[in-house]
Amino acid sequence: MTDAGRPERRARARYPFSAVVGMDDLKLALLINAVSPGVGGVLVRGEKGTAKSTIVRALAGLLPPVAVAAGCRFSCDPADPDPACPDGPHAAADARARAARLVELPVGASEDRLTGSLDIERALTEGVRAFEPGLLAAAHRGVLYVDEVNLLHDHLVDLLLDAAAMGESYVEREGVSVRHAARFLLVGTMNPEEGELRPQLLDRFGLTVEVAATRDPAERAEVVRRRLRFEDDPDGFAAAFAAAEADLAGRIAAARGRLPGVELTDAALRQITAVCASFEVDGLRADLVTARAAIALAAWHGRDAVTADDVRTAARLALPHRRRRDPFDAPGLDRRKLDEVLEEHGDDPEPPPDGPGPPDDGPGGPDGGGGGLPDGPDQDASVPPPATPPQAEQSEPPVESGGPGRSGESEPAPADAAYKPRLFTVPGLGEGAPGRRSKARSPYGRVSGARPGARGLHLTATLRAAAPHQRARGRSGSGLVVHPEDLREAVRDGREGNLVLFVVDASGSMAARKRMRAVKGAVLSLLLDAYQRRDKVGLITFRGKDAHLALPPTSSVEAGARRLDALPTGGRTPLAAGLMRAAEVLRVERLRDPARRPLLVVVTDGRATHGPDPARAAGLLAGVASVVVDCESGPVRLGLAAALGARLGAEVVRLDRLAADSLAGVVRDARGGARNVA
Template sequence: MKRALLLNAINPRIGGVLIRGKKGTAKSTAVRSLAALLPEVPVVTGCQFSCLPNAPQPVCQWCQQEAGGAGLAALRQVRIVDLPVGATEDRLVGSLDIEQAIKTGEKNFEPGLIAVAHRGILYIDEVNLLNDHLVDVLLDAAALGRNYVEREGVSVSHEAEFMLVGTMNPEEGDLRPQLLDRFGLAVEVDGVFEPAERREVVRRRIAYEAEPFGFMDGWDEAEQLERSRIIRSQERLPSVVVPDEILELITDICAEYQVDGLRGDIVMYKTASTIAAYEGRTVVEVEDVREAALMALLHRQRRLPFQQPHLVTEQLDNMLEEFQNQARDRESSDGGDSGDDDRNDGESDRSPETPELDPPDDADEPDAEQPDATAGGDEWFEVGDPYAVQNLQVQPPDRRARRGAGRRATTISGDSSGRYIGSREPPGPVTDLALDATLRMAAPHQRTRRETAGPDAATLLIEPWDIREKVRETHTGSLILFVADASGSMGAQRRMVAVKGAVMSLLMDAYQRRDRVGLIAFRGTSAHLLLPPTGSVEMAQWQLQDMPTGGRTPLAHGLYLAMETLERERLKDRDVLPLLILLSDGRANVNLAGEQRSSGRSVSDEVKGLATTVAEARIPAVVIDTEQGFIKLELAKDIAEAMSARYIKLDDLAADHIANAARDEFPAQGLADPVIT
């Protein structure tokens, strides 16, 4: 991680770095500490575009006019600009200065966060939660080194040389492959420390809190040495040479790993050159290519849905070994050693060990809390073959504005993102001014207002009641919560295989449409939330594969936990669009208190009471009856009726049947806040 950050600091044209890791792995800490390590940059005091002294940008009015073109130069620490997950497009790229346009009629550009980040670091925490179109804009600007703005009558461009750093927790959902490819480098952080290392981290943290300035003074010399090395590397980089045979090796590696497009080849070329400059050399070597491949190809390999990034280093090492053997054979045939005087410029920068990027094993994932089970009664079933599902088209029941990202449902946007489809009178402070609609409202009254205001009135007179804001249309995702019966009865005739296959089919659809998913399993004496609602459908897949079967059937506890989970989600996000999918045969024999009942009478009443509560809460639901055999009690059908849910038998449990049931459920419900389980 630190290596990738340093390489991008030396050469921002690499294209940024994506840091993947679970919570608590110091991703944000590493990025924020980088700014103090980098050399200070000269800027014009007061300039919003961080212009170089005596080299103002045409778009910068401060440097062109007020500062007289030269301005007062000053040294400033490299700036870190944080991009919030809820940022709007105009805040990011810049927009028309509305206040100035209304007052003077001039089209002045108001710079956004990309302009502020010029010659600095643009940091996005939880980049996987950012709207896709904003990520596209950012990556375009980072790759081109320039920000182009074409909106609201403004057509400008300005320099945007910044280091782009994104961090993400894969458990909360991944970026689309198209966006992953746009990041120059990607690294995985596992955060596994030995006890001695953990103790050292604690000691340093306590020492810093006790005396911050003294602690920083103790590291000042080491930081200065690294800062000097970075400056030398930046100066050396233009003179680094990549031999033809090394370029051939780079392209061969990308072809062998079946990397789509040519961005991987170009990034490897730039990264290997930067590594050589950092190590004090002017010629790229084989080991530079290996290290560059570990960071540039991890996220670019072709992979199927749910497949985690995995770089097979054995294949890479074999190619590099073969290349070195061929090089030695050529040297032998040429009559000896060609010398390596040109491989080092005399500096003695120490080369750290090449970092290994061993992909995380499935076994390294955090184990979900497993339900209590009767001794010796657990079975594990494989996941059945998934099917292609029809579109699960979730339509919001109202025209209320919502925030969110995804491609499941079309809704009115709750922010400044999305397609402009109309205007309205603002219910509160204006956040997205519809200039055209405002002018149309004000136009018929201009003659009267000028007569009232007198000859010195402005050209255009706008009153507060003329103001209109934009209505935008965007796409949003859904929350799908599965409540699965994992009791012993599901093992009969291997019914769990078919149920897991159906759930997997819906997870594949959710992966493509960026939905959030959750998984509840009930067995033994209680229900357990195996996976809290999350954007990571990969986590749902892991939990589904590892879910055991056995024990009694606490169906009431499963329904209770489902309602509790959905209510908690609705309190956190009132825009949630949820659906509850219950997969069970309806044979409950454990009550909410965890007591086993052989008769099942009181338990059945308890289950139906909870099902009625689901209906009263107007939670749309689907009940999949997993009962099989010659004699069928159809207890699940009674539960579906009490729940006002769609009822489907296991015999009809093809994936397209579940998809149709979930799709048909939403238009039939007059819901203020639909819920997907």
């Protein structure tokens, strides 16, 4: 099922599509899009080392050749050229054929690289304004592939959304105004452990497939065997699968020819719309994608009309990622409910098959297989029931000794409902990874000046620096004489993502369920906010005799929600251990990502009933922007959390003075310079 590693990038031959073991759902999803690019592409979600990139790159070798206008950098169709093409007009007879392109978009690409920009070299040497096309132009009528698409910077995501919505790319910059067609098959791969995808971009993918490594030893052995054979002799290995590859390419071409003649009957359309309505997907894009995928499936199988099996398979691929209501929901589809809806609204009285689809759902060839979602327990990614917003703790007694507190822990308390928190920022100006939170110097923000350099060229500043020296440099003609010392790069003010590290007291004194519900609800809210603002979030808990890193710094809100939900409480309070663990986590993270600035949030009542004095541990965190949330309650207050806050140089906020939007809002106010309300 997997082809671990990616040495195919260096190989002389591409790993054959038909040589990938298993991966039936992914093969089928890609073939559906190859037959009908209007389906809208594929998002491949899965753990590392599952051949996601291998099989996507192999697809390019199966796509039919593309007829393009000769000399057109924008791949215009000579039979229907774009009248606004920058390289036009094109003569109908002026055509040539070329292989379909698979264009890769690196996650660190610049905006100019994606959309194109002014040809700087010609502008400076010839004095003319000329447009240099970008990756969107190269991908027109082909495949645009984004590996690790969930890590793509927001400014590139916005451009992709615009191009995918309009089928065109507009470039307005540096005196250049260009519009060109940009219709492409968008394929993305991602590892959910590294963070989720923005909902707007997620919805642009027509189909989604979850992949995982097989646990069958025989299948794993075949994966390794084929990979080793390919590495030893790439050309010979590809030749062994040439017949299967040619068969698949022929089937794709034949299915494309049948596609216009496939009938979407009223009964099939009724099933599609009933399924989408029953699963409460947003908008009508799901209905259109499911219909197009079902038509493509019928054409792939050589049928003249869409069947209920086509609708079932299309829905299983098109709907799971559209059922998510927030990033805490895992993609999924209740298969039993799907079959019930299809049976209720279909004309076929026979019950649906038990398996994922008919035996011929796969692509054929040596490893073809069924085409539904993997078998497994039914799952319904529904919205968690609403809960009361977190309120300040009033009078629930702590569990410090006796009962569950003495034995070590109590049952994990559920979290209050997540809510939209207010924005908080780390003070100062950072240079961390692009995000949406704190102010930073960024290559993607608003231009605020220029400085010597050649990255992100600032054209006006470069010309201004070169202009006084033209006579001394012997300029003749219209070209401008530019030396390396004239180059200026843009200085941009943008936003960065931060590391928000929670240190949460889970000891017996914090075991009051209302208190822990409020704390958990606040952390969940910040997890969701971090997902939207491209932050990393970590969670340390301390109880009993030690501190535990419950959530290593991550951008995965799903992982964070799972860890927080299972957080137990009870036992003694090793506050110093929690602080020392925080210092160690921050030290490691500085080595991994020195530019990402942290924000420490300590949630405690300040008690320390086990371990050394917290004062020395607090000294390890000097200089870290911090907030202490004081959870001490009752008529008599010892002020221990406030004393801890003074040692940390932190803002101190009392829990019983938090409003309905609770912890997240107070943290934001504290980082913005609010008064100490302790």
